[in-house]
Amino acid sequence: MTPTTPLGRTAVALDQRFGGAKFMKKTFNKVFPDHWSFMLGEIALYSFIVLLLSGVYLTLWFKPSMTEVVYNGSYMPLHGVKMSEAYASTLNISFDVRGGLLMRQIHHWAALFFVASISVHMLRVFFTGAFRKPRELQWIIGLVLLVLAVIEGFAGYSLPDDLLSGTGLRISQALMQASPVFGSWMAFFVFGGEFPGLDFIPRLYMVHVLLIPLIFLGLIGAHVGMVAYQKHTQYPGPGRTNRNVVGFPLLPVYIAKAGGFFFAVFGVIILLGGLVTINPVWLFGPYVPDQVSAGSQPDWYMGFLDGAVRMMPNWELHLWDHTLSLNIMIPGMILPVVMLAVVGAYPWLEAWATRRTGEHHLLDRPRNVPTRTALGAAFLSFYLVLFIESGNDLIAAAFHLSINQITIAFRVMIFLVPVFVFWLTKRIALSLQRRDVDRLLHGNESGRLLRLPHGEFIEVHAPLNERDLARLSANPGLAPIEAPAATDDAGHPTPGLRVKRLQARVSHFFYGDRIVPPSVEEIEAAQAQLQSGHEPHGELTQH
C-alpha cells in the first residue's frame, strides 16, 4: 500500500529507517484499565512537566548569588534594604517581570502538587498491593522519586534566600554539623566554610536545576516505561483475571483522556498560581542569621521531620571529649532513614511471609489483606502525629494550651496512636470481609418484605450482579505458613529450622487472624438459590 497522505509518507520514511510499524501498532492498541486512583501517578507526571516548563522560565531572571546588593526595585517596603542578589532577583521576578509572580506561583504550586501526588499515589499502590511481584522495583523507584522530590522541593524554596527559607537552611546545616565524626567537615564542605558563607546558594542552584532534574528524567522515564512494558494492574471485576488487562486502548481513548487530563492539571495549577498566593517571600524579608519569625513553618512535606525534632527529648552524650547529639541525630537522621528502609523493604517482607503465588496483576481490596492495611494505616498515623507536632506552637496559640504539655502528650502519642490505629484498622477490615461473605452467601437486602402462608415475615434477598460478585469473590483468603516439624520422618533435623520458624511467626502475624472466604461452590450454590428466589438459610459461616 503506497501512502497518499503526508502523514502516511512520513510514517513510511521513518519505518524504512527504524522499522517501528509493529511496535507502534502494539502501542496504539495498548490497553489501560480505568480507575480514578490510577490518575494519582498521572498528576505527579504532569506536575513534573509543569515544573520543568515554569522552572526554565524562572532561570531566565533568577540570580543564584549571595553577593550583597541594595534593593532598589519597585517593592517599596524593602527599598534600600541590603539583601543577597538571590533574594533581590526573586523580588524582581515577583514585582518587575510582568507575569513573573504568576510563573513563580505556578512553579511553587506544581511542586506542592508533585510531592503530594507522589505521596498519595504511593499510598494507593501500598494499600492495593500493587508493589508485589513483578513490580517491586517500581516501588523502589517511586520511593527514590519521593525522597528526591522532597529534597528538590526543599532546595527550591531555599533558593530565594528569604528569612523563612534561610532559617530552614540554618537547621539543615546544624543537622549536618551534628553528625558524628564527619559532621563539621561535611557542613564546612557543603557550605564552603562557616554558615551561611557565600557559596551555598550557587551550589544549591546547580543541584536544583541540573543534578536532581536529570535524575528525575531518568527515573521517571524508567518508571513510565516499566508501567507500559509490564502493563498496568487492575482491580478485580467481571472478565478481569490475573492474565489479562481490561480497559480502553491508547488510541484514541487514552490519548484523549490522559492528554486531556494533562491540560486539566496544568490549568488548575495555573489557576492556583494566579489566584492563590503561595510563599510570599517579600513579606518575610531577606535572610539575616540573627532574625527569625515566630511560627516558622516549613513546606508541608518537611513538617514530619520538624515535628520529630520538636518532640525529641534533649539527649546528648559526651564521650571521650566528643559530643554525640542524639537529640538531633535520632529525629533528623536515624528516623527518616529507618522510615525509608521499612517502606523500601516492605514488598520483600510481605512476600517472605506469604505463600508465593507468582505474579500479581489483580489488585487487592484493602480489606482483604487486613494486616497490610493496618500496618499502612499505623505508619500513616505515625507520620501524622509527627506532622501535627510540627505545628505545636500554632496549636498552643489557637487553643490556649501549654506548648510543653502538648509536646509531652505527643511524646506519648507517637507510641500509642499507631498501635491503636493498627488494631482498629485490622478490626474494621475483618468486619468488612465478614460483610462481603454475608453478601456472597445471602445476597443483597432488597427491602422487600414477604409474609409467608404460615404468617412468618421474611425479607427477600436479591442475587448480586456480576460486578459485585467478581469484586467480592476476589478475596485471596491468604492463610499463614506453618512452621515445619523439628525433624523429618526419618528423624533428620530440618535445615534452617530457626529461620523457618521465624517465617511462620511473621506469617501468622500477617494472616493468622482471618476470615476464610467461601469456596466457589458455596458462592455458586448460594447465588443460584437466590436467583431461583429461595432464600438460603443458615447462619453466616464463621471460621
Add this chain to the structure above:
Amino acid sequence: MTPSPQHPSRPQAAPVAHQWRATDLDAAAARRAERQVAGLFATSALLIVISVLVYGFVDWNTSIGLPVVGDVNAINFFMGLSFGLGVLCIGLGAIHWAKQLMSDIEVVEDRHDFPSEPQDRDQLAETFAAGVAESRFVSSGIMRRSLLGAMALFPIPLVVLLRDLGPSPSNGALTHTIWTAGTRLVTDVTYLPIKGDEVPIGGLINAVPETLRAIEEREGSLNARAKAVIVVVRIDERNIVAQQGGSASAPWDYKGVLAYSKVCTHVGCPISLYEQRTHHLLCPCHQSTFDLADAGKVVFGPAARNMPQLPITTDAEGYLIARSDFQVPVGPSFWERT
C-alpha cells in the same frame, strides 16, 4: 501457569447490562456533545487571546481589590484566570470527547509472560561463560587483580579534587567568635553603644560587637554575625539564681545586666522570644526554653546545652563591653566539641 487463587471460575450471577450513553443511542445527543466539545475548545482559544491582551494592555502596576483576598496585582490575577481557564478548557474538552464520543466498551488484552524460555536462559549462560573464558578474565589472576586494583584507584583523584569545597573546621571557626576583651556591645541595626545603667529591668536588647560592621564590609559575608549575636537583658539582681562564671571581684554581669548568645544550642535558630516575668527565652523553631536567671539553663525542649553567657562589664564611660570571648562554643553542637 497455575491459575491465581484470586481468580476463581465465575459463579453464575445477575448480568450487568451495558449502560448505553445518550450519545450512543441518539444522533442528536451525539451532535450536541460534539458542539459542547468544540465549544470548550473555542472558549479556550478565546481565553488564551484574552490572557495575552491582559499582558499587553493592562498596566503592570494596576492592582485590584478583591473580597476576602484583598489587593492583588491585576496582570497576575487576570492572566492566571484566563490562561488557567483556557488550558483547563482544552483538558475538559478532550476528556468530554473521550467520555461521550469514543467507545466506552472495554477491550481485553492478554498479558505476556515475563520470564524467558529456559533454552534462551541456558544459551545466555553459555554465551556469557564462553565470553568470560575467551577473555581469560577468570583464568588470568594477574590481569584481573591488576585491573580491579586500577579501577578501584582511578576515581580517587576525582574525590581528592573536591578538597577545596571548604576549609577545615578545625581552624577555630566553631569555637571562637569575634568578641574579644574590651569589645563594646552595640545595638543591632543602629550600632549604638549601650550604657550599662540605662538598660531597664525586664528589657531585652539585641546586640552585636562594635567591630562587626567593619568585618562584614570587609568579608562581604554574614558569617561573623551568625555567631556573635547576643541578647542583653536586665534582671533584678535578687532574682538571679546563678551565672555561668565570674567572681565577686570580676562578675560576668553588670548590676543584673546579662549577655547571652542569641543562637540556640539546639540547631542554631536565633532566639528572641523573651518572657519578662519568668526570665525564659524561647526558641521559635523547636521551643527549647532557657532560663536566663539561672545560668541559661535548658528548662524545656530538645536543646541539650545551656545558652552560653558572654562575660561583660563596663568601660570607663559606663558602656557595656565584653570581658572576653564566649568561654564555650556557641550554636549547635558538633562532634569535636569537648
